Amino acid sequence: MPQSKVIIGSEEWCSFPELQIPFIKARVDSGAKTSALHALNITPFLKNNENWVHFEINPLQNNTKITKRCEARLIDKRVVKSSSGFREQRYVIITQLHIGDKTFNIEVTLTNRDSMGFRMLLGREAMIGRLVVDPEDKYKLGQPSFDEIKNYYQASEIVKNGLRIGVLASNPELYSNRRIMEAGEMRGHEMHFLNIKECYMKLDATKPEIHYRGGRVLNDFDAIIPRIRPSITFYGCALTRQFEALKVYTLNSAAAITQSRDKLFSLQLLLNHGVDIPTTGFANSPLDTNDLIQMVGGSPLIVKLLEGTQGKGVVLAETKKAAESVINAFKSLNANILVQEFIKEANGKDLRLFVVDGKVVAAMQREAAPGEFRANIHMGGTASVVKVTAEEKKIAIRAAKAMDLKVAGVDIIRSSKGPLLLEVNSSPGLEGIEGATHKDIAGEMIKAIEKNFKLK
Incomplete structure (x- = not known):
């Protein structure tokens, strides 16, 4: 006689005995094929000649201080399309799930789910033959008490004598x-978000100040992370x-950000430091x-507006006539442009290397x-982990x-002449690269600030 199915709600508490995670809240989604578990710092390794992975989990929603370090046998790596339409390569494990009075093995992909809220997503493959969803109800199998959760989980190691850090964005x-x-x-x-548009300043030889909307003086920060x-x-x-005038440590200086945003000057600067780029031309007339x-x-060839940002103002001219038309059209508007060789052999691919503190x-x-074409820059599409060469790192x-x-996002393209640098981004995004690599890059940025203060 077949075993009866358990009715669950749209949200349920469950556990992973083999991972030693006794409490984690799951979002039940029959529209998702595979289950997904929140994981950071995923590192593959060999154990008894088998492929395994180390990873970290923040098991409680909206709590990043509690971290569990886990390991599991790796069964696969595959490209998964998230609910937001972003494709990423994920590691896949099989582990025991305990929900209600049932315990069974399920296949789970590991991914950073900070942006999704729920640390666990329970997909339909895990539910088939075992569970039935009542979407109008929640926690039909019960909830652990606050004391139960508190008594089990211990906060991870925390840096003593914390700094006061502002994110200027x-x-x-x-x-x-x-x-x-x-x-x-x-x-x-102690972290503070500082909205750029709500900050204003007083220029004064003896007492310079930065004020925040409402009149609060921002005079007691240890460090600022500009995200401009x-x-x-x-x-x-x-x-x-x-902030620099106030002797506040800035992770990227204003001068460095300014020169990185000037496409022509930044390319000249890079060439002067022995960094190769695609052949590029600039003219006034x-x-x-x-x-x-x-x-x-x-x-x-590629035509790039100097004032263009994040792929905007970039045109692929496939013929000489098209190139002449595009260049002359921009020039008639008094727009400054760069003309750059098109790296055909890259086949629509480029590399993003994230550099923190050297x-x-x-x-x-x-x-x-x-x-779609990639005009020697990132234009969307898919992201995946890649092994870069020592030369590309250099x-x-x-x-x-x-x-x-x-902190820099460095874009490189592989050509028949070797790796060529395309662009250096002074406020690189984290979502794509953290999702693809499962690395805690935000944590590396914080560590870079801590290092500065430890060196003093």
């Missing part, structure tokens, strides 16, 4: 900003310089268009979606150093 809900705030709090620091959108570079860097096109090897802490490969570190950036 525009959107507190942006994944990167939230992750940095959480990483700082997890390491025992390209559209507000001028004002964001002005505020960063003011439309009369020089023909020679400019020949200078970079002819068509197809080290490459993570790297991913990005591939354009079918039917280029990324040298580029960050040349730009005087403690």
Whole structure:
């Protein structure tokens, strides 16, 4: 006689005995095929000649101070499309799930679920033949008491004598900003989100100040992490310089951010430091268009607006006639442009290397979606873990150093001439690369600040 199925709600508490996680709240989603578990710092290793993974879990929702270190046998790596449409490569494990009075093995993908809230998603493959969902109800199998949870979980090691750190940015809900705030709090620091548009300053020879909307004086910060959108570079860097005048440590300086946003100057600076780039041309007059096109090897070629940001203002000109039309159109608007060779052999792929404090802490490969081109820059598509060469790491570190950036997203393209640097981003996003690599990059940024204070 078949075993009866257990009715569960849309949210339930469960546990993973083999991972020693007795309490974790799951979102039940029959629309998702595979179950997913929140995991950070995922590291593969060999155990008894089998592939295993180490990883960390923050098992409680909205609590990043409690961390459990786990390990499990690795059964697969596969590309998974999230509910937001983002594709990432995930590690897959099989482990015991205990829910209600049932215990059984399920397949689980490991991914950073900070942006999703629930640390666990229970998919339909785990439920087939065992569980039935009542979407109108929650916690049909009961809930642990607060004391039960509190008595079991112990907070992870926290940095003593925490610092007062401000994240200077525009959107507190942006994944990167939230992750940095959480990483700082997890390491025992007092974190504050400072909205750039709500800050203003007093320039004074003896008593410079920064005020926050409402009149509060921001005069007691130990460190600032600037996360400045390209559209507000001028004002964001002005505020960063003011913090520097107040002797506040800034993870990236205003001067470094400013020069990284000047495409032409940054390329000249990188070349002066021995970093190779795709052949690039710059001219002032439309009369020089023909020679400019020949200078970079002819068509197809890339035309980039100097003022363009994050892939905007970038055009692939596939023929000489198209290149002339695009260049002359921009010139007629008095727009400054760069003309750059198109790296055909890259086949729509580039690399993003994330540098923190002189080290490459993570790297991913990005591939354009079918039917799209990658104009020597990231244009969307999928991201996956990639093994970068020693030369590529060296280029990324040298580029960050040349730009005087403690934190940088360095974009590299593989060409027949070897790796070429495309761009250096002074406020690189964390979502794509943390999702693809499962590395705690936000934590590395906080550690870089701690290192500065320990060295003093």
